[in-house]
Amino acid sequence: MRYAVLITGPAGAGKSTFSTAFATHLRMARRSAHIVNLDPAATGDAFEYEPAVDIRELITLEDVMSEMSMGPNGGLIYCFEYLLQNMDWLEEELGGYDEDYLIIDCPGQIELYTHHPFLPTLARNLQRMGIRTCAVYLIDSQFMEDRYKFFSGVLSAMSAMVNLEIPWINIMSKMDLVSSAPSSSDTTSDEPRNGRRTRRDISRYLDPDPLLLSSARDGGRDSGRFHELNRALVQLIEDHPLVSFLPLDLTSTESLEVVVSHIDFTMQYGEDEEPKEPNDLDRGDFFEEDE
Numbered sequence: 001m002r003y004a005v006l007i008t009g010p011a012g013a014g015k016s017t018f019s020t021a022f023a024t025h026l027r028m029a030r031r032s033a034h035i036v037n038l039d040p041a042a043t044g045d046a047f048e049y050e051p052a053v054d055i056r057e058l059i060t061l062e063d064v065m066s067e068m069s070m071g072p073n074g075g076l077i078y079c080f081e082y083l084l085q086n087m088d089w090l091e092e093e094l095g096g097y098d099e100d101y102l103i104i105d106c107p108g109q110i111e112l113y114t115h116h117p118f119l120p121t122l123a124r125n126l127q128r129m130g131i132r133t134c135a136v137y138l139i140d141s142q143f144m145e146d147r148y149k150f151f152s153g154v155l156s157a158m159s160a161m162v163n164l165e166i167p168w169i170n171i172m173s174k175m176d177l178v179s180s181a182p183s184s185s186d187t188t189s190d191e192p193r194n195g196r197r198t199r200r201d202i203s204r205y206l207d208p209d210p211l212l213l214s215s216a217r218d219g220g221r222d223s224g225r226f227h228e229l230n231r232a233l234v235q236l237i238e239d240h241p242l243v244s245f246l247p248l249d250l251t252s253t254e255s256l257e258v259v260v261s262h263i264d265f266t267m268q269y270g271e272d273e274e275p276k277e278p279n280d281l282d283r284g285d286f287f288e289e290d291e
């Protein structure tokens, strides 16, 4: 059995960094892992490992922009459509990897996740090739600094999940940038105190609490029609609680291990091994000392 993890998420969410850390972790556990680069705009030194398969060997954004006189956005879409027309190239490139873990680093263009058919078609093709596939969707922990930005991230994750229809894990990346030190006594407010968030604050973002939106007090912004829009979003998230996030702190081996365990479980990696119970998997030590 071959396994593929699509590493998705908006630009700068940490996809390439996570792909490298993930590959290193699997290799240290003596598992065979390879990075597949599907970003035709990736710069030469984007990867610590040479990608085993690289879309830039088929087509690069630079060539499309210069030869077709296209801008960067149109050029990227052209590259993905070109790849879809050349799935036999990808199939051939992946053909040599049996019983391997393929870590597929996807581009950060948000259209790809919300409405473009590229990723659903790619996922169907991978499954047709007999590759068990799941996706992780990263959003940057800095989204937690602004609730409106955060909920736009939640909605983008929800939209991408619905669009892709494969097993799915949402990840809050760059948790090393978030201080989770508990404040002395008050853990009821969701506002950071002295610039530091409490663990309770963080849990309200990992399991998105729609009340964060309805309790927003941002001056004139939450009046009138904007307030109505927020209420509608709160209702949507309450009615469809599809999105929760696993925290990822790449400075902690344990945090990475927890994320990898969830990915393994989602794909039922190694069917011959003892099946894992979902309850055996927690979200690491973010809340261990809480309460």
Ligand SMILES: Nc1nc2c(ncn2[C@@H]2O[C@H](COP(=O)(O)OP(=O)(O)OP(=O)(O)O)[C@@H](O)[C@H]2O)c(=O)[nH]1
Pocket (backbone or CB within 6 Å): 009, 010, 011, 012, 013, 014, 015, 016, 017, 018, 039, 106, 107, 108, 109, 173, 174, 175, 176, 177, 249, 250
């Ligand atoms: N502090 C911290 N920085 C990170 C982490 N992951 C990535 N970064 C930084 O965030 C920036 C973007 O990281 P990338 O891994 O290139 O993000 P990406 O999602 O692949 O970006 P695109 O391919 O452009 O969409 C880089 O400056 C990284 O060094 C992390 O876990 N912690």
